Amino acid sequence: MSEQKQEMRDYVLPFQVGEHAIRGQVVCLDRVAETILSRHQFPDPLSMLVGEAAALVSMLGAALKFDGRFILQAQGDGPVSMIVADYATTNRAVRATAKISNGKEDKIAKAKGPEFLHLLGKGHLCMSIDRGPDFDLYQGITDLRGATLSEAAIRYFTQSEQIPTMIKLAVGKLSLPGQEAMRWRAGGILVQFIPAEGGARDRGEAELQREEDKEAWARAEAFVATVAADELLDPSLSSEDLLYRLFHEDGVRVFDKTPIGFECTCSREKIAGVLDRYSDHDLKDMVEDGHIAVTCDFCREEYKFPVKS
Ligand SMILES: [Zn+2]
Structure with missing residues (x-):
């Protein structure tokens, strides 16, 4: 068991700072980031943004205490028209994708990095929790603001949900010891002030009245804000060591x-079901070399359906 733990390269590590209501997660995506991003082959700045979205939903989704899917979706009028990432608790799997506006590939490639607002433009950011058909869909929507995805998410939580939040995300290509090829890696850290466990999350701001809580939160927020990209991506720095480095004063558990x-929910049956909804005329237009080929937006898996002529 302990050996298995050491080998875990894709994970979310939950933690609590001191005795305070400060909780958080550290995420590390190694093989998962490489799988998602190498399949899509987006220009690098967009790969980084999609990797950040995958890291963020992994932290938020892994914290859910019930079966469900955490979905982050950003839509805009910029060179990137959409980013979607989701995390399913049932198989602890994340997937992520993006849509590029027609002909805007070059503009994206020239971006300096994962510039969220610059790449998406005007639009909205939506976070949803889908617990299946027996429950109402929980959905929060806010305008796209914030230069980076972490800034946009911090703004969403502090303003729409009244939960004091600090987030740092990082995605990069690096070669691990003993490997020559450059591989994608994603990491992140998130802290939130969440008072009563299982209680109303929206009381965060209101409960942040006690002087002691305020000070502890201000420290946690400031410490997380200092976390550098290489601290989140460096495979030789364990998440536990990073947390100790940040919070040893208050104590961290x-x-x-x-x-x-990484797992996609697409299947041959589902795609066939979608094709069934098209008219014969539309289907005819999709035929190429005697079959209809459909590629899943999330995992790039190609499904081919032969057509009888
Ligand atoms: Zn798929």
């Missing part, structure tokens, strides 16, 4: 890691 995988 870590909980069991959640292993994260």
Whole structure:
């Protein structure tokens, strides 16, 4: 078991700072980031943004205490028209994708990095929790603001949900010891002030009245704000060591890691079901070389359906 733990390269590590209501997660996506991003082959700045979205939903999704899917969706009128990432608790799997506006590939490639607002333009950011058909869909929507995805998410939580939040995300290509090829890697850290466990999350701001809480939160927020990209991506710095580095003064307690995988929910049957909804005329237009080929937006898996002529 301990050997298995050491080998875990894709995970979310939950933690609590001191005795305070400050909780958080550290995420590390190694094989998962490489799988998602190498399949899409987006220009690098967009790959980084999609990797950040995958890291963020992994932290938020892994913290859910019930079966469900955490979905982040950003839509805009910029060179990138959409980014979607989701995390399913049932198989602890994340997936992520993006849509590029027609002909805007070059503009994206020239971006300096994962410039969220610059790449998406005007639009909105939506966070949803889907617990299946027996529950109402929980959905929060806000305008796209914030130069980076972490800034946009911090703004969403502090303003729409009244939960004091600090987030740092990082995505980069690096070669691990003993490997020559450059591989994608994504990491992140999130802290929130969440008072009563299982209680109303929206009381965060209101409960942040006690002087002691205020000070502890201000420290946690400031410490997380200092986390550099290389601290989140460096495979030789363990998440536990990073947390100790940040919070040793207040004391930090870590909980069991959640292993994260990559898995797509697409299937031949589902795609066939979608094709069934098209008219014969539209289907005819899709035929090429005697079959209809459909590629899943999330995992780039290609499904081919032969057509009888
Ligand atoms: Zn798929």
